[in-house]
Amino acid sequence: MTRIGAVSYLNTKPLIHGLRDALPEGDTLSLNLPSRLAEQLDHGELDVALIPSVEYFRGLARHTTSDHYQIISDAVIACRGPVWSVRLVSRVPVSEIRTLALDEGSRTSAALVRVLLWQLHKIRPQTTILPIEQPPEAADADAVLIIGDRAMRPETGLYEEIWDLGDRWCRHTELPFVFAMWIARPGVDVNYLVPILESCRDRGLEASETIARQYAASHGLTTEDLYRYFAENLHFTLGPKERAGLASFRQGCEELGLISDGRTVG
Numbered sequence: 001m002t003r004i005g006a007v008s009y010l011n012t013k014p015l016i017h018g019l020r021d022a023l024p025e026g027d028t029l030s031l032n033l034p035s036r037l038a039e040q041l042d043h044g045e046l047d048v049a050l051i052p053s054v055e056y057f058r059g060l061a062r063h064t065t066s067d068h069y070q071i072i073s074d075a076v077i078a079c080r081g082p083v084w085s086v087r088l089v090s091r092v093p094v095s096e097i098r099t100l101a102l103d104e105g106s107r108t109s110a111a112l113v114r115v116l117l118w119q120l121h122k123i124r125p126q127t128t129i130l131p132i133e134q135p136p137e138a139a140d141a142d143a144v145l146i147i148g149d150r151a152m153r154p155e156t157g158l159y160e161e162i163w164d165l166g167d168r169w170c171r172h173t174e175l176p177f178v179f180a181m182w183i184a185r186p187g188v189d190v191n192y193l194v195p196i197l198e199s200c201r202d203r204g205l206e207a208s209e210t211i212a213r214q215y216a217a218s219h220g221l222t223t224e225d226l227y228r229y230f231a232e233n234l235h236f237t238l239g240p241k242e243r244a245g246l247a248s249f250r251q252g253c254e255e256l257g258l259i260s261d262g263r264t265v266g
């Protein structure tokens with residue numbers, strides 16, 4: 001029996017298309033915020049989860065065994081340009097941000113925004129958490145990082161600058177960005193799961209139009225826009241360029257001390 005956790009946002013629908021039905025009896029699939037999935041995996045409440053990539057680095061840094069946290073699939077949430085659903089919204093010019101509220105659901109983008117603000121503007125704002133139930137407009141900070149469904153339709157007219165973090169990263173590094181990956185805890189038998197996760201991703205991508213039609217209206221989006229999000233903004237395969245992007249992100253995080261000390265992993 002394997003306890004599997006996946007992200008509850010729209011971005012994950014193509015990855016988990018048909019997954020519940022494809023799992024053997026006894027396996028469970030639960031959906032949650034990315035930050036909570038990372039905690040559940042760390043606490044042993046899940047065996048396999050789609051966790052923020054920075055939490056994979058942190059998991060490796062926390063443990064000395066080489067089999068701690070395995071990437072078990074090339075099915076990932078990544079982008080090769082604008083991602084649409086990860087944004088920095090700022091009431092002041094970005095170079096003047098002093099306080100930054102970070103979406104409670106995020107771990108990777110919360111690190112990514114700090115890496116980009118440092119690498120592009122040499123600033124390190126004071127950070128606070130934006131609780132999931134609090135709307136970004138209510139945050140008492142110069143700027144707010146928002147991710148997932150609620151970042152897809154930000155309030156307009158309130159902000160001096162809005163960054164799409166996928167776009168900023170890809171232009172800055174000329175590399176893709178990987179937000180989340182399927183990770184297993186050590187000792188979990190995942191051999192049977194590997195082909196299931198990959199075929200769900202493949203079939204989910206083939207069905208992206210149907211999935212877009214299913215979820216668009218309830219999220220205030222058009223089917224066309226949601227289809228474009230799946231087909232053009234997001235990228236669902238971990239290839240050599242994505243791995244290079246991960247390595248560069250990891251280095252940026254390490255330079256800022258965002259991954260606590262541990263052994264170095266390639």
Ligand SMILES: C=C(O[C@@H]1C=C(C(=O)O)C=C[C@H]1O)C(=O)O
Pocket residue numbers: 007009011034035051052053077083085086105106107108109110147148149179180
């Ligand atoms: C593209 C996205 O990727 C995600 C961002 C994550 C993060 O910032 O920790 C984790 C998982 C993904 O949901 C998004 O949420 O919009």
